[in-house]
Amino acid sequence: MLKKTCSNAVVMFALMVLVTGAGSASAAGSDDQSAPGAKKPLVAYYSRTGNARMVAKALGKHLDAEVAEIPSEKGRGIFTIIGEQWFWGDDRQKPFEKKLQDYSPIIVVAPVYLMQLSAPGRFFIEEVIPDGSEVYVFTTSGGPLAGFTKKGIEELVAESGLIAKGVYGFQAGKTQEVFDTEVADFLKKTPVR
Numbered sequence: 706m707l708k709k710t711c712s713n714a715v716v717m718f719a720l721m722v723l724v725t726g727a728g729s730a731s732a733a734g735s736d737d738q739s740a741p742g743a744k745k746p747l748v749a750y751y752s753r754t755g756n757a758r759m760v761a762k763a764l765g766k767h768l769d770a771e772v773a774e775i776p777s778e779k780g781r782g783i784f785t786i787i788g789e790q791w792f793w794g795d796d797r798q799k800p801f802e803k804k805l806q807d808y809s810p811i812i813v814v815a816p817v818y819l820m821q822l823s824a825p826g827r828f829f830i831e832e833v834i835p836d837g838s839e840v841y842v843f844t845t846s847g848g849p850l851a852g853f854t855k856k857g858i859e860e861l862v863a864e865s866g867l868i869a870k871g872v873y874g875f876q877a878g879k880t881q882e883v884f885d886t887e888v889a890d891f892l893k894k895t896p897v898r
């Protein structure tokens with residue numbers, strides 16, 4: 706009887722050591738951005754008229770992240786946009802300037818056109834970001850980000866072999882200063898890491 710009680714105690718102790726050890730391993734794991742060699746976030750944006758660029762700059766500032774433009778080679782008038790959005794025409798892009806494997810998460814900022822993410826954002830997600838990367842998408846749009854547009858972007862990210870960490874929208878038509886404040890407020894409530 707005493708032997709059984711002792712062996713139960715040993716098993717309990719071993720379990721406790723295992724559980725505590727596992728907890729501290731994950732705390733010191735890849736989530737800790739201050740750990741040596743930890744990956745830094747990167748903001749990659751496409752903007753035609755400046756709003757997505759301002760949101761990207763604000764995210765870069767508040768997350769202490771590098772910011773780089775998605776190098777679309779196409780000029781974009783209304784007919785090109787309609788063609789790309791309704792007929793799923795692809796963008797054409799120069800090679801991206803950063804080695805994306807070195808960054809995490811990758812934060813894509815791009816406008817919504819005709820209720821879908823704009824072609825440069827879609828192409829970047831589908832063709833450029835390495836499989837398995839953790840990805841956030843921030844959109845700019847004339848109105849609030851519609852639920853089905855958000856869902857479509859989440860599906861696009863997942864179907865591209867990436868991990869969707871969040872899809873969020875900012876309304877266009879503001880100054881850099883206002884976007885800075887909005888982004889700072891947003892990040893207080895919704896940590897991006």
Ligand SMILES: Cc1cc2nc3c(=O)[nH]c(=O)nc-3n(C[C@H](O)[C@H](O)[C@H](O)COP(=O)(O)O)c2cc1C
Pocket residue numbers: 751752753754755756757758783786787815816817818819820821844845846847848849877
């Ligand atoms: C052809 C076209 C289609 C657009 N479609 C939408 C739309 O479906 N929903 C929306 O809220 N905004 C729409 N917009 C507004 C854009 O999303 C907004 O102008 C954009 O976020 C500006 O981004 P930028 O300044 O970085 O280019 C559209 C704009 C254009 C030019």
